[in-house]
Amino acid sequence: MMGDNIEHVITYLVLWNTFHSPVLVGFQLVSHWLPFLLLSVYAGALAERFDCRRIIQIAQGLFMFVSLCWGVLFLTGTLQLWQACVLLVLHGLAGCLWGPAEQMMLYDFAGREQLPSAVRMNATFRSLGVLFGPVVGSALLLLFGATGGIFANIVFYLPLTLFLTRTSFTGHSREGRMMAKRVSLWQSFRVLGTVRRDRVIMGMLVLAALASVSIGAVLQTAMPAFGTALTPPGVDGELVYGALLFALGIGGVAGGFFLEASGWFKPTVRTAVISSITFGAFAMIFAFTGLLWVAVVALVLTGFSQITATSTGQAIVQLEAPPGQRGRVLGAYSMFGPGMQTFSGVTVGVLGSLLGIPITVIIGGAVLMAGAVLTGLYMRRAPRRAAL
DSSP, rough: OOOHHHHHHHHHHHHHHHHHHHHHHHHHHHHHHHHHHHHHHHHHHHHHHHHHHHHHHHHHHHHHHHHHHHHHHHHTTOOOOHHHOOOOOOOOHHHHHHHHHHHHHHHHHHHHHHHHHHHHHHHHHHHHHHHHHHHHHHHHEEEEEEHHHHGGGGGHHHHHHHHHHTTOOOOTTSOSSSSOOOOOHHTTTTTTHHHOOOOTHHHHHHOOOOOOOOTTTTHHHHHHHHHHHHHHHTHHHHHHHHHHHHHHHHHHHHHHHHHHHHHOSOOHHHHHHHHHHHHHHHHHHHOOOOOOOHHHHHHHHHHHHHHHHHHHHHHHHHHSSOOGGGHHHHHHHHTTTGGGGHHHIIIIIIIHHOOOHHHHHHHHHHHHHHHHHHHHHHHHHHHHHHOO
């Protein structure tokens, strides 16, 4: 995740300085999340059929190949718009490919009883990468420039790639042999029929989709606008902007460690619903307040609520998924969660231009809160075994 975010920091800056294209900025968001929307379920089918270690290594290799191509184009000064678009799409495909395989391996490592803990810690360290990726990316830019920094970024993908050469876990050992038959892209989506009949899994998918569409990447995308509005007289605006981003990130990281250390929040439907409600509520407080210290506290609590909702939903989906379809069900969760962030750019662009960014976030938070309540009522009618 650190390598992923370092690449964003370096490439987005170079692309803006090279092309000055607002359309390309929008394409950057779409190209990153659209593969999750369209291909996550199929990536889950691949994780069921093949060795998960190799799938993740292929994804890591694709990440490194993209960074290498960026570096060559920067070095030779031959970067063109179509090349940038192709590399952005390949980067999004790499991110989509490894998610279900990684989650299946967590089940192998931890087993059913310890799975929620494994999912929480995995989410926490992903948040840690997201938090420090921009910091490290900025440092690489300062020390080595865009070309040297993007070449150096290849190193950040190596630890996981090398680790997988030494582990014997494949993502299948607890469930027996791998899926024997080949599943096409179209056939993989049939798992949505299975998901639709399970109210708990369906509820988790709806909560993930609501969070992505209503708030999703909106906060990070719109943070410069909030930084400008919340900067007190005589204070550096860039410092405030950085503090706001750090507050959101540290809320997720600290929240993950707190959840694991305290054991207070169990992976239940109630936890998922309540944390989704508080996610929307704290985002609304942040958008509404004009006080910097209130905004910082609200963002920390927003990050805390977000990681609670995400890790809880992911754990429940893993536990409820039929063993023979676990990879595809996990892919469906990525489709409804990260994949739906494809539309968060529309949320910012359309509503933000009509109503302003703060009102857009307030509306998004209210939609998430109301949707979480309705989804919770829907899941109450689920069989007792699924209530966890």
